Amino acid sequence: MxxxxxxxxxxxxxxxxxxxxxxxxxxxxxxxxxxxxxxxxxxHTDSPAEIDLGPYRSSLADGAAIVDVADGVERDCRAYLRKRGFIRGGELLPLDDTFLAVSELRAAIADYSRDERVGVAGSHPAARGTSSLGVDRGDFGDEDAERYLLSLIRGAEDGERPEPADVADSLTAARGLAYASAVEDYREDVSTYLEDEPDEGAKRILERVRDQQKRLHALGGDVEPEIAEELIDACRALERYLNGESESLAEATAHLDTLA
Known part of the structure; x- marks a missing residue:
């Protein structure tokens, strides 16, 4: 509006x-x-929003299992994401790391919590007890996923995103779907921005972004993290172009070409 x-x-x-x-x-x-x-x-589509994951870090440090804090973390992530937009006073904002990290945390902890509660990994010999991180494993027992979730809980509010190479195998699809949803939200705001600031080159790029975002959704997010990262980079190059960096249109095109 x-x-x-x-x-x-x-x-x-x-x-x-x-x-x-x-x-x-x-x-x-x-x-x-x-x-x-x-x-x-x-x-204007953006609203001031903050997320404080400190209480959950404290609970985990005191011995709580990740599944014990999962509902609260997911709830707070959703509340943060609902407030966020990418147009502030007519200015187009970038697809920032905090939005991406919180989106990923929401999706990843929901997947982890669901799998732990239904005992997906409960049959493994090491599935119970305490991990080397000092976190109660419950029934899931995926130490890589635990480590990855802890890194997100530790840094998401400050926009600290794990590198694609560090994504836990069991949470790759969660990251892909989270990024697909984030790109969809961003694409919608860019489309709104272009209603006021029309640009045919940007419109063509945005159509290609839409195609790749839908493909990522259709695949359930289950692609190599580097592929999802290319789509994020294309969105960021498009924002720079629309904010005056003319050479960034070619950069956006190059990122999308790698996904063709």
Whole structure:
């Protein structure tokens, strides 16, 4: 939607940017009586959002199993992602690492939790007990998955994404699906942005991004992590092009060509 971003409190006269705060209440006095003070309405899909995974890290450090915190982690990830968008006050934002890492954590911990609860790996001799990480394994027993999830819980809120080569085999599809969903969200906002800033070259790239995103979804995300990364890189090159780096259109094309 298009909104006026600059607001002024009718009670105390304070001014603030709705684009930055997402709040209609005055940050100085709390009054809900405010008016827009700029004429231009700008496209805006993003809202301020934070995620704090600290309590879950503390629980794990105190001996909780990953499955014990899974529901809370997934809930907080969903809440964060629902608030996020990629157009702020008419400006197109990049597909950032925090959005990607939180998306992946939400998908990966849901997969891990489901498999642990139904005992997918419960028949393995080492499936029970405590892992070398000091985390209760429950019935799942996939130490690579545990290590990978812990790395996401440790760093997702700061945009720390594991490298493609470090993805646990059992969570490869979760990463692929998470990235496909993230690209779909991003593509929709770029399409909205192009309604105001039409560009035929960008539109063609966006159509190719859509095709690859749908392919990734159709495959259930089960592709090599490096392939999903190429799609992310294409989206980022497209954003740079639309924000003034003309040479980045060719870069976006090159990333997509590797997926053809």
């Amino acid at each position: 298009k909104i006026r971003g600059e607001r002024e409190c009718k009670s105390c006269g304070a001014r603030w940017s709705y684009y930055e705060t997402g709040e209609t209440a005055c940050p100085e006095c709390g009054s809900l009586r405010s008016v827009a003070v700029e004429d231009e309405r700008r496209r």
